[in-house]
Amino acid sequence: MSKYEKDILNTVNLRGRVSVTELAEILQVSDQTIRRIVKPMVEDGRLSKVHGALVSTQNVLDPPFMARMEKNRAAKVAIANAVADRILDGAAIAIDTGSTSGYVAQALRARKNLTVVTNSAYIAAILAMTDGNRVFMAGTQLRNHDGAAFDRAAFDVIASVSVETAILSASQVHPSRGFMVFDQCEADMAAAMKHAAERSFMVVDSTKFSASGSSPALLLPELLPDDLIVTDRRPPPEFRELPGQAELVIADMQR
Incomplete structure (x- = not known):
């Protein structure tokens, strides 16, 4: 082949x-x-x-990941554009495997000479095709439902790099507990990427802000003053006291 x-x-x-x-x-x-x-x-x-x-x-790959990519697409595109506006040519970034992160990767094709490390084969494939980019795929064994790697090799690659910005995502946002995911490997990878980065952008569409429903059990690292939360709509009042001190950025849905 x-x-x-x-x-x-x-x-x-x-x-x-x-x-x-x-x-x-x-x-x-x-x-x-x-x-x-x-x-x-x-x-x-x-x-x-x-x-x-x-x-x-290969239908096994389609339902979970592609369904998430299509859900709230307009909001995710707006968030991606807001993130891309804040990434300069030549930047070094780490990107996780979330569906919103996938849209960020698409928006970043407008940037030049990026250094990218990701554990998502989807994101690696998008950004590796842009002339001048250096893309490092973290991991060797990919999950069959989203093409993401969480094996030891993935964590070793993340631990070996230093980047300016980590692009992170969450499964749900709780008003008092903060940003959460379902799987331990995803929480561990977010922590590793955040540790490797000078700042983090948490990208979550407005449907993720929920005080009820089935709550993921695992917390993501608390955001710091230099970090950003990028979403498409101002969260409800009960989310004003989210853990951490990150700046809130509302993406322009009219672009």
Whole structure:
């Protein structure tokens, strides 16, 4: 399998569905080149083609991650743009595996010469295709539902780097307990990325601010005065006293 075939298969499997034009932009080749490369991949069943788009045949990857990518899409795009506005060309960043972080990665394609470390194959695939970027994939064993790595190799890579900004996400925000996730590995990775960074951006859409419902059990590291919380809407009054002292940034939904 060629490098282009691997990149195409990885991108399509993690997104579920990608247009030929978008793949050509990501790989920085022509539409004709993409069509030539994917023709045998469609013929042997590795991919499916529908109305100018390529569709993953590995359905196990689609529901959890792609459903999260599509949920509250407009809000996540606005948050991503607000984050990208605060990242300069040449910056060094760590990015976690959240769906909002995936949109941040897409927005960061407008930046140049980034150094990126991530444990998300989806994010690595997006940013590695931008000329001038240096992208380090943390980990070797990927989870089958979101293409994320949490093995020992992933933590070793994060521990070895120093970055300016960590882009973190959460499963839920509680008014008194703060930012939370379901899995211990995700809490540990957030702590490792925060430790490696000078500052952190917590990216969460407004639906994550909830005082009720099924609460994740694990707390993320408390945010500090230099950190930012980037969301699409001002949280309800009960969230005014969130733990930590991070600045709140409301993304512009009209962009």
